Amino acid sequence: MSDSPNVGHRQEEECTSVALTHDILNPLSIIAEVKSPKAGAIVLFAGTTRDNFDGKPVTHLEYTSYPPRALQTMLSIARSVKEKHSLTAISMIHRLGVVPIGEESILIAVSAPHRQDAWRGGEEALEECKEKVEVWKLEEFGGDEGGVWRANRDGATGVRVADHKE
Amino acid sequence: MSGKPPSEHFRLLYFASAASFTRKSSDTFPAPLPISDLFSVLEKKYSGITKAVLDSCAVTVNLEYVDVEEESGKEKAGVVIKEGDEVAIIPPVSSG
Numbered sequence: 632m633s634d635s636p637n638v639g640h641r642q643e644e645e646c647t648s649v650a651l652t653h654d655i656l657n658p659l660s661i662i663a664e665v666k667s668p669k670a671g672a673i674v675l676f677a678g679t680t681r682d683n684f685d686g687k688p689v690t691h692l693e694y695t696s697y698p699p700r701a702l703q704t705m706l707s708i709a710r711s712v713k714e715k716h717s718l719t720a721i722s723m724i725h726r727l728g729v730v731p732i733g734e735e736s737i738l739i740a741v742s743a744p745h746r747q748d749a750w751r752g753g754e755e756a757l758e759e760c761k762e763k764v765e766v767w768k769l770e771e772f773g774g775d776e777g778g779v780w781r782a783n784r785d786g787a788t789g790v791r792v793a794d795h796k797e
Numbered sequence: 798m799s800g801k802p803p804s805e806h807f808r809l810l811y812f813a814s815a816a817s818f819t820r821k822s823s824d825t826f827p828a829p830l831p832i833s834d835l836f837s838v839l840e841k842k843y844s845g846i847t848k849a850v851l852d853s854c855a856v857t858v859n860l861e862y863v864d865v866e867e868e869s870g871k872e873k874a875g876v877v878i879k880e881g882d883e884v885a886i887i888p889p890v891s892s893g
Binding site for chain 2: 695696697699700701725757763766767768780784
């Protein structure tokens with residue numbers, strides 16, 4: 632695929648950071664990135680991989696991305712959410728490649744002088760990411776069914792990996 | 798990403814369902830090509846891809862989104878893919 636393993640991608644500007652990585656995500660380090668004496672609140676969202684989709688067991692989960700496009704989208708989301716909710720800092724990171732069940736696939740940390748802005752900013756950043764960032768999730772159910780590319784916008788349906796015949 | 802395309806060609810990147818359907822991460826095609834012709838060129842090479850994949854996809858040219866439907870409705874030539882461009886098929890996303 633286009634993203635070679637173990638190569639990290641990151642874009643930063645003042646109090647704003649977005650990244651893609653193949654490494655395990657570290658909640659403490661993303662909290663440290665947004666911590667500030669100006670901020671009385673930090674909100675951390677950690678999205679973890681589920682072991683089922685609508686009750687069907689998921690054996691294996693993998694994320695792929697178009698890194699330069701995804702980073703551009705993440706940065707524009709981070710900028711606009713930071714501005715809109717008067718955040719002190721915002722940091723978002725998405726994991727790529729195989730993510731074992733129960734591990735974090737996305738972390739979003741925001742800090743703000745007061746908790747209301749931090750809660751709202753954190754929620755909006757996540758919802759925007761799920762709607763727009765150019766990252767794709769492949770769910771493997773095991774057995775003969777093969778994998779399914781999930782689509783956030785409709786949730787219920789996905790495109791089977793082996794849907795077509797040669 | 799996948800190196801420079803040969804001269805007078807552009808590179809087309811496939812992700813997720815598009816990569817599964819074509820069983821590749823990219824192709825090169827001759828340039829210039831009006832963006833409105835892109836899906837029919839792909840359908841010729843990968844029969845069935847329009848209905849199975851492309852109908853729900855967006856397209857970027859050099860990282861910027863281009864509205865293929867709108868371009869196809871134009872009488873006069875709209876956006877044209879040029880030599881060396883990086884074009885990508887963007888299926889519905891599923892981050893998080």
